Structures are given as C-alpha cells and as structure tokens.
Amino acid sequence: MVLESKVAFITGGASGLGAGIAKKFIQEGARVIICDVDAETGTKTAQQIEGNIHFYKMDISDEEQVKKTVESVVNEFSKIDILINNAGITNDKLLLRMTKQDWESVIAINLTGTFLVTKAIMRDMIKQRYGRIVNIASVVGLIGNPGQANYAASKAGIIGFTKSCAKELAGRNITVNAIAPGFIETKMTEVLSDEVKQYYLKLIPMGKFGLPEDVANLVLFLASDQSSYITGQVICLDGGMVM
Amino acid sequence: MALFDDVRNIIVEQLHVPPEKVTLEAKFIEDLGADSLDTVELIMAFEEKFNLQISEEEAQKLDTVGKAVTYLEDKTKT
Numbered sequence: 001m002v003l004e005s006k007v008a009f010i011t012g013g014a015s016g017l018g019a020g021i022a023k024k025f026i027q028e029g030a031r032v033i034i035c036d037v038d039a040e041t042g043t044k045t046a047q048q049i050e051g052n053i054h055f056y057k058m059d060i061s062d063e064e065q066v067k068k069t070v071e072s073v074v075n076e077f078s079k080i081d082i083l084i085n086n087a088g089i090t091n092d093k094l095l096l097r098m099t100k101q102d103w104e105s106v107i108a109i110n111l112t113g114t115f116l117v118t119k120a121i122m123r124d125m126i127k128q129r130y131g132r133i134v135n136i137a138s139v140v141g142l143i144g145n146p147g148q149a150n151y152a153a154s155k156a157g158i159i160g161f162t163k164s165c166a167k168e169l170a171g172r173n174i175t176v177n178a179i180a181p182g183f184i185e186t187k188m189t190e191v192l193s194d195e196v197k198q199y200y201l202k203l204i205p206m207g208k209f210g211l212p213e214d215v216a217n218l219v220l221f222l223a224s225d226q227s228s229y230i231t232g233q234v235i236c237l238d239g240g241m242v243m
Numbered sequence: 244m245a246l247f248d249d250v251r252n253i254i255v256e257q258l259h260v261p262p263e264k265v266t267l268e269a270k271f272i273e274d275l276g277a278d279s280l281d282t283v284e285l286i287m288a289f290e291e292k293f294n295l296q297i298s299e300e301e302a303q304k305l306d307t308v309g310k311a312v313t314y315l316e317d318k319t320k321t
Binding site for chain 2: 123126127168169171172
C-alpha cells in the first residue's frame with residue numbers, strides 16, 4: 001500500500017474522476033477527504049466507497065469556505081499530504097455565443113478554485129516539508145477545442161500554475177504536477193454525440209477512450225513517493241492523441 | 244530582550260542557523276542564507292507567534308533581524 005498513513009484531499013470528489021481517485025487512494029491505505037458542492041452525491045459516494053473516507057461540502061470558488069474547510073480538515077486529521085485539484089466544470093459554447101458570464105463561471109471554478117485550494121493547503125505542506133499536488137488539466141489545455149475556449153483557457157492556466165508552484169515549492173519537498181486526460185468515459189464526455197465521439201476516436205492512435213481507472217492509476221503514481229523526483233510536469237493520458 | 248529571544252528562536256528554527264549568527268545587524272538573505280520562500284515563512288512565523296498581520300509592503304522592508312525586532316516591538320506595544 002503506497003499511501004499508508006497519508007492524508008489526501010480531493011476536490012470534486014463526489015463523482016467522476018474524483019470519486020475514482022478517492023477509491024484508488026483508499027485501496028492504497030490513505031485517509032481520504034473528498035470535497036464537492038454536491039452534498040447529496042458526495043455523502044453517498046463516501047458511504048459507497050467505505051473505509052477512511054470523509055465528505056466535506058465546499059465551493060472551491062469561495063475563499064472563506066475553502067479556508068474554513070481546510071482548517072477543519074487539518075484540525076481533524078492533523079495534516080494534508082496530498083492535494084488533488086480535480087474539481088472542474090464545462091460550459092461549452094462557440095466563442096461568438098459565449099457571454100462574459102459563461103467565461104467567468106468556468107475560470108472561477110477551474111482556475112481560481114485551484115488557486116484558492118492550493119494556497120490554503122500549501123502553508124501546512126511547507127511547514128511539514130512534504131507534499132504532493134496533482135492538478136487535473138486536460139489535453140484541450142494544450143491543443144484547444146472548438147466550443148471550449150473558456151474550459152481550454154482554464155486548463156492551460158492550470159498548466160502554467162502547476163509549473164510556477166512546482167518552482168516555488170521544489171525546495172520544500174513538495175512536488176506539483178499536472179495530468180492532461182484526453183477522452184475519458186465519464187459524465188462529462190457521456191453527453192457528446194456519437195458523431196463527435198467517432199470523430200475523436202479517429203484522432204486517438206489507440207482507437208479507444210480512456211477509463212477513470214487509467215486516470216486514478218496515474219494520479220496515484222504522482223501522489224506517491226514513487227514519483228519523488230518528478231515535478232512541474234504535464235503528463236498526457238490520452239491514448240496517444242497528443243504527442 | 245524577551246522579544247529578541249523569541250525572534251531569534253524562530254529564525255534559528257526556520258533557517259537552521261546557529262543562534263550566535265542571529266545578530267541585530269544580520270541580513271536574512273545575505274548573512275543567514277534565507278531564500279525568498281524562507282523570508283515569507285519567517286514573516287508567517289512572526290505573524291503566528293505575535294498574533295498580528297504584517298502587510299506585504301511592510302514585510303519587504305524587514306531585511307535584517309534588527310528591523311524585524313524593532314518592527315515587532317513597535318507593533319506589540321500595548
């Protein structure tokens with residue numbers, strides 16, 4: 001069990017990739033805190049996964065809520081070793097139809113939320129001279145995607161944020177990496193039409209979509225001590241789509 | 244001098260320097276080997292210890308042990 005005695009904090013942990021990561025971490029011996037705005041699903045997920053998993057309701061774009069939640073988690077669990085910045089939303093529209101509000105809602109959660117949670121947690125990581133931060137970016141942050149200017153910008157922002165954090169925190173034994181999933185079978189990609197899915201399948205050399213399990217495996221590696229000399233990297237997880 | 248002792252203890256712990264190097268004239272970066280993140284951590288440690296808020300602007304000016312001590316003495320006067 002590679003995460004024995006570690007405490008992990010996962011945003012957007014109620015469902016999708018976050019819940020998959022939580023499950024994997026529990027199997028590897030970590031104590032896991034999942035946060036989400038969706039309290040109903042979050043509570044259910046924590047019950048379903050079982051083990052040392054705890055749900056906290058939190059809106060990552062609300063600085064006060066983030067501070068309070070992190071404070072109570074640190075009080076309860078005495079430390080946070082691993083942070084997975086996973087929470088994110090989409091609000092797809094072609095640029096011509098995208099309002100300022102469409103833009104800001106995605107940036108507020110995906111990018112500003114990542115900043116707020118990282119900032120709230122890094123202080124304790126610096127003090128304890130240990131930390132693993134994994135940010136969930138996306139291949140669209142590297143290659144762009146029509147209809148996702150807001151989402152792609154937020155994910156590209158996360159990549160720049162990851163590298164800056166990695167440089168600032170490297171001397172404190174804290175690694176910060178990002179992963180860039182391509183098409184993973186989740187609720188977020190379920191809504192795509194068959195036509196769009198077929199189009200993207202052609203762009204994926206491996207000819208298939210990824211599974212949440214694939215993401216959880218990579219995140220586990222980056223959150224463990226097996227990756228202790230890797231920082232500031234963006235690792236694509238996309239069946240070879242971007243290379 | 245109780246305040247100086249507290250400040251020195253924090254610096255010794257934070258920067259892993261021998262106490263005798265922590266003089267009022269010592270500069271955090273040049274003489275005590277602090278990097279930029281160390282200086283932020285020191286400010287945070289002072290804030291915690293003395294229960295006060297030090298603005299970024301004020302923090303920038305505190306580049307020696309002496310300046311930090313004077314500043315903290317001033318702020319903690321009741």
